[in-house]
Each structure stands twice: as C-alpha cells, then as structure tokens.
C-alpha cells in the first residue's frame with residue numbers, strides 16, 4: 001500500500017472510530033485521499049464507485065472494542081434501490097432489515113469472547129429516520145437511482161488478544177455480495193483483504 005493510501009486509511013479510520021464512539025462525524029467529506037489506483041478498495045463514501053455485488057468492511061479493534069462498518073449498495077441485499085412499492089417488496093425490505101440487525105453477520109474466534117453491544121443501520125430506504133449528523137454517506141443516494149446503506153456494529157471482546165479470525169457471514173445471508181473489500185486496523189497493524197463467498201474469513205494478524 002502506498003504511503004498516500006495509508007494516510008487516507010488512517011484518516012478514515014479516525015473518522016470511523018469517532019463516528020462509532022461519539023456518533024458524530026463531519027470529516028469524511030473533506031477527505032480527498034482517494035485516487036484511481038485504489039479506488040476499488042476505497043469507500044463509496046469517499047465518492048468512489050457504487051458497484052453492485054461489491055461491498056466494503058471497515059474494522060477497527062481498539063482495546064476491548066471492535067467496530068465494524070459494512071458499506072454496500074442496497075442492491076446487494078434488497079435487489080432494488082428505491083422505496084418498496086408492492087407488498088412483496090415491503091416484506092423483503094423488512095426481512096433485510098432484520099437480517100442486518102440480527103447478530104449473525106460476523107463470527108469471531110470463540111476464545112476472544114466478543115459480544116455485540118450495539119448496532120445501527122443507516123439507509124434512506126430501509127431506515128428512513130436514520131439520516132442524522134452521524135451519517136455522512138447519504139449524499140450519493142437517489143439522484144441517479146442508486147442507493148447505499150451502512151450497517152455499523154460494535155462488539156466488546158473480553159479477550160481481544162485471542163481474536164484470530166473473523167468469519168464474514170454476510171455472503172451467506174446475502175447472496176448478492178460477490179466481493180467485499182476489507183480494511184482493518186488491529187493493534188498489530190493494518191490488514192487489507194478481499195473476501196469472497198469462498199474465502200470469507202479474515203485472519204487477524
């Protein structure tokens with residue numbers, strides 16, 4: 001990873017951590033650290049691509065805390081990117097919301113004893129009241145008919161040093177995902193990875 005990209009990453013992680021901890025963030029807009037050479041690994045909230053089938057995960061482990069944000073086009077989970085119009089679509093949207101809120105998208109090394117402490121869903125369509133000052137990602141939505149969401153999860157691990165792997169079960173729950181780019185910041189350093197349905201486990205260095 002280039003120095004440039006690393007700096008960008010750190011800026012974003014700083015923003016993420018603050019957003020997670022304080023639920024307030026207004027800094028991501030000013031980050032112009034993205035460029036074409038790593039655009040696919042960069043988040044769409046940095047004005048990068050909205051690509052159906054692809055998503056991004058940001059993971060930060062800090063002390064006992066573990067913060068995970070999933071960014072994705074709504075298409076990947078819902079199959080459409082507008083407000084539901086039919087009863088069937090409303091049912092599907094409700095089901096997607098419960099899946100995103102359920103505690104089954106990530107599995108951790110059991111020895112780490114990680115428990116979820118909070119979760120939030122930011123989506124103009126799935127959770128219309130979620131647009132608050134803590135969210136800086138909605139400006140992409142609607143104008144071009146596309147829509148993203150962010151799901152943020154916080155965990156507390158009793159034995160954070162024993163976290164060796166994170167199994168990303170997003171693929172199992174939502175077959176619309178073909179690829180998820182991961183940017184993780186662990187106490188021992190940064191990890192970048194591309195996960196797929198066949199390779200869905202992130203190894204913690």
Ligand SMILES: [Zn+2]
Nearest residue numbers: 073081146147
């Ligand atoms: Zn789209």
